Amino acid sequence: MTETERTPAAATGEKQPFDLGTGPGRVLVWFYGVFTVAAASRSIVQMILDFGRAPLAYVLSAVAALVYGFITYSLVRGGEKARRTALVCCAAELLGVLVVGTWTMAEPSAFADATVWSDFGMGYLFIPVILPITGMMWLRRARTA
Template sequence: MAESTTESTGRNESEGGKLGSGPGRVLVWFYGVFTVAAASRSIVQMIQDFGKAPLAYVLSAVAAVVYGFITFSLVRGGERLRRTALVCCAAELVFVLTVGTWTLADKSAFPDATVWSDYGAGYLLIPVILPVLGMLWLRRNRAAA
């Protein structure tokens, strides 16, 4: 079956949904939920008492941006976004492991929790599992993007 290219996007019509289809839909859902959760958490915390734990609140905002970009990449598809999302998932895992270890080693460093505190224990450890699953899915679908 021949694939056609849309003039508005320059992408194959079948290209967009492959990363976000099948098991990818579950990833899209989780990343979408975590985008909203991290953004909401950081916005409320920054408005209420930014001075209490600015690093924690900024890290939650960074998490929201990373989650949002990965969500967009999975929905939109395409090889360039797939590769960029793969890098974002790897960076997300590094952040989760770094912040998780830091919060366990020095509780005083974070007067308030972030999405990535204690490896995401406040979110059922999903923040440490999600980037691994994301990287596996993105690598598996490199030809499908």
């Protein structure tokens, strides 16, 4: 083993890759993981038991679960490409929360049942609207680290 192989990247002046799942990123991974399971479980059960009652709401909850799962995976995977992908997904998630939240407030009759993003995530203590903002802040910080 040569001296450069034993020397950490920081000591040689190389920029170390930023681990997205450390520090505050670990909390984001936990929240996104929990929301992945919650949204997926909810939508699967609702689609199996009573899909005809509120198909739009149940499909939107399934889409939320997919977005949450992809962000979770990206945060755990790490790296610049995963960071950029997670940033785009967080922006899409925020857009979804804002659109669905506004839609459910303006036209409540359009939804026979609530989605994860209904009323800006009020049923989930507004975490669905806070999470993408927090995620984007962390991912932008990770870029400069």
